[in-house]
Amino acid sequence: MSGKVQQLIIYYFSGTGNARTVASWIAEESRARSIPTEVFDIAMIDRKHITSPPAGTLIGFISPTHGFNYPPASMYFLFRFPRSRGNRMFLMNTRAGMKLSKWFVPGLSGIALWLPAIVLLFKGYRITGLRSIDLPSNWISFHPGLKEKVVESIYAHCKKTSQGFARKILDGKKVYTAFRDILQDILISPVAIGYFFVGRFMLAKTFYANENCDKCDLCIKNCPVKAILTVDKRPFWSYRCESCMRCMNSCPKRAIEAAHGYIVGIMCLINMVIITMFWKWVAVFITIPEHNGWVKLLVSITGWGITFISLVVSYRLYHYLLRVPGLRLIFYYTSLTRFRFWRRYKPTKKMISQLPS
Numbered sequence: 468m469s470g471k472v473q474q475l476i477i478y479y480f481s482g483t484g485n486a487r488t489v490a491s492w493i494a495e496e497s498r499a500r501s502i503p504t505e506v507f508d509i510a511m512i513d514r515k516h517i518t519s520p521p522a523g524t525l526i527g528f529i530s531p532t533h534g535f536n537y538p539p540a541s542m543y544f545l546f547r548f549p550r551s552r553g554n555r556m557f558l559m560n561t562r563a564g565m566k567l568s569k570w571f572v573p574g575l576s577g578i579a580l581w582l583p584a585i586v587l588l589f590k591g592y593r594i595t596g597l598r599s600i601d602l603p604s605n606w607i608s609f610h611p612g613l614k615e616k617v618v619e620s621i622y623a624h625c626k627k628t629s630q631g632f633a634r635k636i637l638d639g640k641k642v643y644t645a646f647r648d649i650l651q652d653i654l655i656s657p658v659a660i661g662y663f664f665v666g667r668f669m670l671a672k673t674f675y676a677n678e679n680c681d682k683c684d685l686c687i688k689n690c691p692v693k694a695i696l697t698v699d700k701r702p703f704w705s706y707r708c709e710s711c712m713r714c715m716n717s718c719p720k721r722a723i724e725a726a727h728g729y730i731v732g733i734m735c736l737i738n739m740v741i742i743t744m745f746w747k748w749v750a751v752f753i754t755i756p757e758h759n760g761w762v763k764l765l766v767s768i769t770g771w772g773i774t775f776i777s778l779v780v781s782y783r784l785y786h787y788l789l790r791v792p793g794l795r796l797i798f799y800y801t802s803l804t805r806f807r808f809w810r811r812y813k814p815t816k817k818m819i820s821q822l823p824s
């Protein structure tokens with residue numbers, strides 16, 4: 468197969484626009500070379516219409532990193548991607564970039580690029596590019612949003628790296644920048660697995676709409692995975708939620724919060740009271756052999772099961788309890804996102820004006 472790219476198709480998933488921006492920077496470079504280029508948001512397309520790419524077509528996939536992995540929406544998309552007979556493909560992940568003084572601090576990829584790369588190799592693709600781009604972190608339920616000046620400076624830096632990557636890939640070169648991080652990625656991979664099976668479900672249960680919510684339903688309409696339902700006439704985050712942060716960062720009323728107080732409180736209650744009481748009750752009927760490895764595993768799985776069920780039930784309850792004025796105040800003031808200094812992450816006007824049309 469010749470090195471010349473005859474067509475470029477980019478697919479992306481994006482919560483708050485970083486992956487979309489990288490897609491548009493790369494598309495701009497490609498169009499400047501008169502290469503026919505198409506860009507698709509995977510949340511907006513019907514996967515059934517995607518067919519095997521014609522020869523000479525370069526495929527790109529760009530997604531944020533969630534818990535040291537691609538979010539499930541991205542993974543499921545790639546796992547079901549049609550087979551190829553040797554098309555070139557590049558994979559990119561946007562990560563949580565930060566800035567300390569004048570140094571750009573990168574995020575962590577974990578298995579985000581490696582797992583899809585292996586799957587796509589088996590599907591017949593030739594992986595010619597693996598690169599992370601450290602755009603500003605959008606993980607607002609975890610830390611306050613970065614200041615505008617910092618965000619703009621990280622953006623300008625990432626634009627150059629994305630364009631440099633695009634030029635090399637479109638010239639037919641191989642770019643495996645991700646290999647630089649392979650050691651730390653391997654070390655962090657167990658956390659990625661833990662996040663996939665446990666962490667992401669807990670995060671999805673921390674969102675709620677405060678008293679500023681005017682029920683405009685923008686969060687529901689814009690959710691890329693259709694995870695927000697209306698329960699008791701208010702938004703309710705179901706287990707489909709990928710915690711992509713689109714709703715929290717773009718709510719025009721700044722009404723969406725993370726329930727930090729609730730999650731700390733409920734985890735203490737589950738672990739110190741519910742699980743302890745459960746084992747005391749079990750001990751009335753049977754004696755548990757504590758030194759048996761299998762029994763330890765069973766105890767641990769049971770603990771997680773109880774945690775999960777208690778979390779589901781309590782989150783529903785929490786949603787209704789938000790109606791009770793006294794409790795509502797406690798819930799509101801134990802949320803960190805409520806405080807003014809806990810900024811949201813939004814591309815600034817300057818950044819939007821610099822985006823390719």
Ligand SMILES: Cc1cc2nc3c(=O)[nH]c(=O)nc-3n(C[C@H](O)[C@H](O)[C@H](O)COP(=O)(O)O)c2cc1C
Pocket residue numbers: 480481482483484485486487530531532533534535536561562563564573574575576602603604605606607670709710711712
């Ligand atoms: C729930 C969640 C988990 C995240 N996990 C990671 C991570 O493991 N490593 C990392 O570098 N960035 C992580 N981030 C940051 C995002 O990947 C990063 O800000 C990305 O650029 C967002 O892209 P988007 O705007 O296209 O959604 C996480 C963000 C969220 C919301």
